[in-house]
Amino acid sequence: MKKIAIVLVLILSLISCSSNDKSKASAVSDYYGKWTLVKISGNKINAETTGSKMEWQENYVFNTDGTFVKTRVADNTTTTSSGTFVIEKKDNTVGFALTHKESSPIIGNCMGDLSEFLSINEDNLLQSSWQMCDGPGLLYKKS
Incomplete structure (x- = not known):
């Protein structure tokens, strides 16, 4: 038995x-399609904002041809940046390495170059790596 x-x-x-x-x-x-910013968090305890209270609204659109468009609306101004991306798979984590075509104030990274890195977390949200160097924590949900 x-x-x-x-x-x-x-x-x-x-x-x-x-x-x-x-x-x-x-x-x-x-992952193809539109991912919309749903939460911004800071380095302080309880420093999280969501929805219309966020400092800006933002989204990524990932296309099947390996291109993306990032759009941010802040202070009634819309800023757009675009480029290409590749998928990186490491230890059960999927990430997206983005390369923007040109410099833009909406590129969120630690290096100050044309790259960004985003990964899918355990809640199936897209997470920016910018927080690793004191940038804001940014979470995006598939729309």
């Missing part, structure tokens, strides 16, 4: 692991 119980536990473990892998795979294959 104990052997049957052990076998059932092993089978259930394998099934549950498989379903987690499938959900991550579907999130990865469904």
Whole structure:
């Protein structure tokens, strides 16, 4: 009887692991389209804003041809930047390495160059790496 119980536990473990892998795979294959900024967080405790209270509104549109467009609306001014991206997969994490065509004030990174890096977190939100160097924490949701 104990052997049957052990076998059932092993089978259930394998099934549950498989379903987690499938959900991550579907999130990865469904990244094309528009991602809208839903939360800005700062380095201080409880320094988070969402919705219309955010300092700016922003989105990325990822196209199937490997191009993207980033749009930010702040103080009734719309700023747009575009470029190309590649997908990077590391240790069960999917990231997007973006290269903008030209310098823009809406490029959020630590290096001051034309690149940005975004990754899909465990909640299937797109997360900017800018916070790693004291920039704001930016989370985007697929629209």
